[in-house]
Amino acid sequence: xxxxxxxxxxxxxxxxxxxxxxxxxxxxxxxxxxxxxxxxxxxxxxxxxxxxxxxxxxxxxxxxxxxxxxxxxxxxxxxxxxxxxxxxxxxxxxxxxxxxxxxxxxxxxxxxxxxxxxxxxxxxxxxxxxxxxxxxxxxxxxxxxxxxxxxxxxxxxxxxxxxxxxxxxxxxxxxxxxxxxxxxxxxxxxxxxxxxxxxxxxxxxxxxxxxxxxxxxxxxxxxxxxxxxxxxxxxxxxxxxxxxxxxxxxx
Numbered sequence: 040x041x042x043x044x045x046x047x048x049x050x051x052x053x054x055x056x057x058x059x060x061x062x063x064x065x066x067x068x069x070x071x072x073x074x075x076x077x078x079x080x081x082x083x084x085x086x087x088x089x090x091x092x093x094x095x096x097x098x099x100x101x102x103x104x105x106x107x108x109x110x111x112x113x114x115x116x117x118x119x120x121x122x123x124x125x126x127x128x129x130x131x132x133x134x135x136x137x138x139x140x141x142x143x144x145x146x147x148x149x150x151x152x153x154x155x156x157x158x159x160x161x162x163x164x165x166x167x168x169x170x171x172x173x174x175x176x177x178x179x180x181x182x183x184x185x186x187x188x189x190x191x192x193x194x195x196x197x198x199x200x201x202x203x204x205x206x207x208x209x210x211x212x213x214x215x216x217x218x219x220x221x222x223x224x225x226x227x228x229x230x231x232x233x234x235x236x237x238x239x240x241x242x243x244x245x246x247x248x249x250x251x252x253x254x255x256x257x258x259x260x261x262x263x264x265x266x267x268x269x270x271x272x273x274x275x276x277x278x279x280x281x282x283x284x285x286x287x288x289x290x
Contacts, residue, residue, distance in 0.1 A: 041069050042105035044201050044233045050099035059085045061257050072227045072234045074248035078279045081255035083237050118194025122206040136174045142193040164192040184215025203235045220247050253278050
């Protein structure tokens with residue numbers, strides 16, 4: 040059996056005595072596209088920080104790629120696209136190429152020159168997300184959806200095995216959201232990159248994800264999209280801790 044990319048066993052974490060995550064047990068299978076949903080304040084961001092090693096759990100064990108997280112020495116095989124990417128300063132004086140190249144800085148070093156191979160990797164990452172024609176365009180001239188592709192390219196330049204995205208479609212119009220999900224689907228299927236997507240857009244996400252996790256301090260649901268979409272409003276209200284209305288997308 041293939042080793043899961045992420046394994047969490049009996050994970051708990053509290054901020055200043057306030058329990059945020061309580062006794063979480065779940066795995067992210069290699070090659071899966073997992074959607075992480077739940078209410079604001081339910082622990083989704085904390086879960087990501089625990090996976091990225093930014094926070095350490097109060098209890099439990101986390102393993103990445105079959106290795107205890109405490110023994111992980113390099114993080115280049117994990118890409119992360121933050122929600123803050125959506126509020127990128129449009130006046131920032133950098134081209135798409137320069138922003139994507141920042142993804143190699145940690146590996147290459149700030150004062151070293153990029154090799155021919157490095158430059159090829161940068162252009163290849165830009166091409167993979169479908170914005171090759173904007174490689175030398177100022178990032179401030181791009182739309183919100185195009186900018187998000189730039190930040191994904193910045194993560195892809197290190198050839199990650201796991202890509203984590205935190206609310207990447209906030210502020211992106213519906214048409215570009217659809218294209219964005221098509222890109223993620225392509226990365227998952229063609230490059231076999233394992234995806235963990237934090238989102239409130241459950242309607243679109245369930246069309247592409249292979250697994251759904253609903254988190255509100257504890258794990259309320261972990262299953263397939265068809266199982267999640269069959270849940271009643273009463274079920275979801277119990278998970279979220281407040282009334283939930285199911286909204287379906289028309290195509």
